[in-house]
Amino acid sequence: MTLGASVGLVRAFTLRRAVALVVILAACGGSAVPLALGEDLPPTSPEEIQTLIAQTDTPVIINVWASWCIPCRSEAPLLVAAYESLGDQIRFVGVDISDTQRAALEFLAEFGIEYENYFDPNRTVPASLGRAGVPLTFFFKTNGELSYVHPGVIDERTLALRIDELLEG
Secondary structure: OOHHHHHHHHHHHHHHHHHHHHHHHHHHHOOHHHHHHOOOOOEOOHHHHHHHHHHOOOOEEEEEEOOOOHHHHHHHHHHHHHHHHHOOOOEEEEEEEOOOHHHHHHHHHHHOOOOEEEEEOOOHHHHHOOOOOOOEEEEEOOOOOEEEEEEOOOOHHHHHHHHHHHHHO
């Protein structure tokens, strides 16, 4: 066996071990993660969300989502990244609708969402804001005025533009 063939076998073996490790870790991570989160998401109402918006001294981004919503899954990493970068300048809030507590907690754990989230199984919050469906992203200025509503999955460019507008006043 040549040196090149030996190196190739070692690489193939190492790659197989790495893939096996990833599969094992993914299988172990499954449903046990939400149980470690502890508490359920707090329920909310339109009045509580309006109070939250009015009493916050920073701009607020409210993302309405559901664990079963495929577009919500595609935008979640983008919102997490924005929160990690700007969470000290903008208040990020999630509102989970038409879901179960378990599914909601699994979604939050899966995407590493650490900003505050609330539970709205009857869809009263988006309805009170004049919208329906998921995902929905509401952008509120510091004074509580609604600046923009984005229906559907939000892309990086739109999110960045709307955040810039909020931060500029």
